[in-house]
Amino acid sequence: MSSFDDTVVTITGGTGSFGSTMARNLLDKGAAQINIFSRDEAKQDEMRRRFNDERLRFFLGDVRDAQSLAPAVRGADFVFHAAALKQVPSCEFFPQQAVLTNVVGSDNVIKTSAEAGVRSLVCLSTDKAVYPVNAMGMSKALMEKTAQAFARNFPDSDMTVSVTRYGNVMYSRGSVIPMFVRQLQEGKPLTLTDPDMTRFLMSLADSVELVEYAFLHANPGDIYVKKAPGATVEVLARAVASVLGNDDPEIQVIGSRHGEKMHEALLSSEEIAKAVDEGDYFRVPLDARSLQYELYFDAGASKLPLAEDYTSLSTQQLSIAETKELLLQLPEMRQLVEARS
Numbered sequence: 001m002s003s004f005d006d007t008v009v010t011i012t013g014g015t016g017s018f019g020s021t022m023a024r025n026l027l028d029k030g031a032a033q034i035n036i037f038s039r040d041e042a043k044q045d046e047m048r049r050r051f052n053d054e055r056l057r058f059f060l061g062d063v064r065d066a067q068s069l070a071p072a073v074r075g076a077d078f079v080f081h082a083a084a085l086k087q088v089p090s091c092e093f094f095p096q097q098a099v100l101t102n103v104v105g106s107d108n109v110i111k112t113s114a115e116a117g118v119r120s121l122v123c124l125s126t127d128k129a130v131y132p133v134n135a136m137g138m139s140k141a142l143m144e145k146t147a148q149a150f151a152r153n154f155p156d157s158d159m160t161v162s163v164t165r166y167g168n169v170m171y172s173r174g175s176v177i178p179m180f181v182r183q184l185q186e187g188k189p190l191t192l193t194d195p196d197m198t199r200f201l202m203s204l205a206d207s208v209e210l211v212e213y214a215f216l217h218a219n220p221g222d223i224y225v226k227k228a229p230g231a232t233v234e235v236l237a238r239a240v241a242s243v244l245g246n247d248d249p250e251i252q253v254i255g256s257r258h259g260e261k262m263h264e265a266l267l268s269s270e271e272i273a274k275a276v277d278e279g280d281y282f283r284v285p286l287d288a289r290s291l292q293y294e295l296y297f298d299a300g301a302s303k304l305p306l307a308e309d310y311t312s313l314s315t316q317q318l319s320i321a322e323t324k325e326l327l328l329q330l331p332e333m334r335q336l337v338e339a340r341s
């Protein structure tokens with residue numbers, strides 16, 4: 001018996017890559033109803049036709065508008081909050097829009113879900129929220145703080161709110177792998193921002209497993225991270241090309257985009273110092289202290305131990321062959337290989 005049998009789950013941003021994969025997985029696990037909340041009616045119509053499942057219900061609205069959220073979370077057992085502005089360059093040019101969706105919108109989701117009696121709410125975050133240097137990461141870091149503030153300020157709430165952080169999700173909408181595939185199919189050079197730039201690599205299936213784990217195991221305010229390997233952008237590009245039969249692709253270096261980092265971090269050194277290793281995952285518990293810091297100082301608070309950030313450079317680095325092996329686990333890449341044979 002699945003833990004999601006006969007449950008009602010709401011997914012904000014439900015028509016995106018995360019949301020639709022999550023919905024499919026929960027339906028397979030016996031969920032009674034999936035509420036898809038998003039602002040794009042065209043994507044909702046496409047998803048409705050593609051799934052053709054009466055257990056899916058669609059709600060049109062925007063997380064910025066708390067009133068539009070209420071019907072979508074009413075009666076829900078679980079809420080997965082994936083709605084966000086995620087593109088780094090666009091958030092750099094319109095940071096106020098990132099704040100409205102990623103911070104104010106997330107606060108609306110948290111409060112509305114609590115009022116509706118939701119059991120567990122998982123908020124989707126990103127490695128860009130750790131030591132953020134761009135508006136998208138900064139707004140996601142504030143989203144995390146908003147979720148943790150709720151857990152800290154309402155310890156008696158019946159709702160558990162937690163956060164999951166992801167690195168790059170392979171073949172998700174807007175990610176680099178589909179761009180590489182398109183460039184190869186069109187006979188164009190592969191455009192790299194910086195060959196030595198590193199990123200975490202994980203699949204949509206991995207991301208869904210992480211969310212499910214948080215739904216079922218989180219304490220209020222927990223941050224969960226799935227352990228993931230990393231690779232340089234050049235290794236990833238050459239691996240994609242090799243999967244498609246090109247072992248010597250033409251590469252063009254175009255320079256980093258607005259707000260990009262050389263290496264991403266999933267956990268800061270301060271978080272690593274207090275993280276709990278749970279096998280495939282790290283769990284960072286909430287700092288639930290009050291504002292009366294002197295109570296904890298007088299009790300003999302210890303100094304923070306020294307630790308290394310968990311970054312896309314410090315994690316296991318994949319070779320081209322290992323990255324190919326990982327890519328071939330993706331349904332989209334297997335379909336491309338089958339189409340060539």
